[in-house]
Amino acid sequence: MASQIERVTMELRRQILAGELPPGERIRELQSSSELGVSRTPLRLALGELEKEGLLERLPKRGFRVRQVTLNEVAMAIDVRGTLEGMAARTIAEAGASRALIEVLNACVAEGRALIDDALASGNPVDTAHWAAMNSRFHRALVDGAGNPALASALDHIAKTPMAGPGALGASGVQPSLELTFLQRAQSDHEDILRAISANEGSRAEALMREHARRSRDNKRALVEGLHAAT
Numbered sequence: 001m002a003s004q005i006e007r008v009t010m011e012l013r014r015q016i017l018a019g020e021l022p023p024g025e026r027i028r029e030l031q032s033s034s035e036l037g038v039s040r041t042p043l044r045l046a047l048g049e050l051e052k053e054g055l056l057e058r059l060p061k062r063g064f065r066v067r068q069v070t071l072n073e074v075a076m077a078i079d080v081r082g083t084l085e086g087m088a089a090r091t092i093a094e095a096g097a098s099r100a101l102i103e104v105l106n107a108c109v110a111e112g113r114a115l116i117d118d119a120l121a122s123g124n125p126v127d128t129a130h131w132a133a134m135n136s137r138f139h140r141a142l143v144d145g146a147g148n149p150a151l152a153s154a155l156d157h158i159a160k161t162p163m164a165g166p167g168a169l170g171a172s173g174v175q176p177s178l179e180l181t182f183l184q185r186a187q188s189d190h191e192d193i194l195r196a197i198s199a200n201e202g203s204r205a206e207a208l209m210r211e212h213a214r215r216s217r218d219n220k221r222a223l224v225e226g227l228h229a230a231t
Helices: 003-017 029-036 040-053 071-095 099-122 130-144 151-156 177-198 200-230
Strands: 057-058 063-067
Touching: 003 029, 003 040, 003 099, 029 040, 040 057, 040 063, 040 071, 071 151, 071 200, 099 130, 099 177, 130 151, 130 177, 177 200
Parallel strands: none
Antiparallel strands: 057 063
């Protein structure tokens, strides 16, 4: 079931980002389940995942439709996210990170490294579903560690923009070799950010976090534009 959900989620995400499912298009479950060769249960779970990513919106009575997504809106939201997360990283580094926070960040870094090493060793694409979950934990740990409710609330609002949250990787699974390159650099960023926080280097932690967000913004743009060029 899990692999079916991931496959359907990936394909619907691709169709939305490629413009094959245009903004305002209603997702018809019976038609989509037939086209994708799955029952309605994994389809509904996939639709729920895409709603969390902001690519779909739930209709008042029943079903989903495609949300309007522009790369400029996504880019602006990620820029703001980077500024706020940079503030969180600086706050933690200057105050001194708790042992519990360092343990969480270390676990995320180790998990990310293992995912990339597995992909390199096997020649298979990175498990982007697991990477996205890990990435969300890493970023959320930093936000929670800053202990600033206003900051956390602002970031929760930003994450409602499609593809702007740390758990939304963009056109995942569509361009595996390019995605691997991007995730390798993201992994290096996580390691550098953790080192800066552990060394109480507030300014460096903030700068690294903001640059990390800028790369995420540019990577998502490149993935989506490449997807449009291929269709």
